[in-house]
């Protein structure tokens with residue numbers, strides 16, 4: 001009889017409490033976040049001010065602030081992303097990468113698939129695609145298809161706490177599906193890091209997805225600093241759009257708002273309802289700061305002007321504001337924004353190909369490439385003074 005080691009290790013009794021990723025890694029030298037971090041702010045909140053009011057002046061302050069912002073997103077919007085599980089095992093068989101995770105004596109397994117590139121040298125860079133690849137597969141890059149719905153269901157309201165993440169963490173049933181997906185991606189990385197036979201270069205991993213899965217790609221990139229490149233595509237409100245801006249855009253158009261999104265699906269934690277149903281102006285965060293969690297790593301935002309529902313103006317303004325965070329770190333070309341004229345949702349126009357390639361070259365192949373672009377479509381403009389009342393420091 002073959003000893004099933006993973007099943008055996010999974011029988012080890014529970015550790016006392018679940019360590020939360022962003023929460024445990026914050027150095028003691030960082031300022032403490034006030035118990036109630038909410039504050040009224042009709043403009044986009046200041047990424048360079050701690051929740052306790054202290055300014056962010058240095059790079060090490062900013063590292064602390066990123067930890068705080070990660071916690072704030074998990075506290076107010078997403079739900080908690082658990083840290084290292086008791087154990088993670090992996091194996092590869094043909095295209096199937098089996099990921100087995102044990103927590104508190106419970107076990108789940110899931111099986112992303114890997115399509116290796118026809119050319120290039122192993123270990124290969126890879127793109128993890130939530131729910132399928134909706135951008136062209138770049139040459140020399142492995143494509144890992146991740147069935148995120150299996151980890152956190154997203155059919156409608158009935159999907160609350162459904163999926164493998166919730167089998168493992170029943171106590172986190174209030175979490176949104178997106179943080180569950182992000183957790184699953186971190187576990188894929190755990191496995192790839194210890195499985196040389198998978199032939200994937202874990203220092204060169206990108207994550208992408210379109211629409212609802214684009215929201216998830218952004219969350220995944222924001223919550224795991226091992227991801228080198230994040231490519232949200234047409235992610236709309238709840239993704240690269242800002243809540244405050246989507247509310248504003250909705251005044252004269254039909255744009256998805258926080259109050260609508262929490263009715264539609266379970267992407268967010270239940271505690272987000274309180275803000276969505278009253279005012280998002282009390283949130284100490286908005287999505288320019290979610291994008292700011294990706295900095296200084298690569299972030300390519302792919303947008304489509306064609307769907308008012310997705311809040312194209314909101315997404316542009318939100319990312320233009322996020323761009324200040326990258327500027328503060330001296331890496332303004334690590335956030336690229338590419339909006340195309342109207343086209344079918346989640347189809348990739350060929351004219352965005354060179355921008356995608358430039359990001360892939362820089363962040364997956366360490367090649368020199370020009371990623372310094374910020375390209376809205378149509379005649380979209382964003383009045384910074386109306387939305388931003390803070391200045392951008394030069395951090396060092």
Ligand code: MCU
Pocket residue numbers: 210211212213234235236237238256264310
């Ligand atoms: C852009 O993402 C969503 C959007 O938030 C939803 O309101 C709509 O129903 O579906 C979009 C989507 O995921 O399309 C595939």
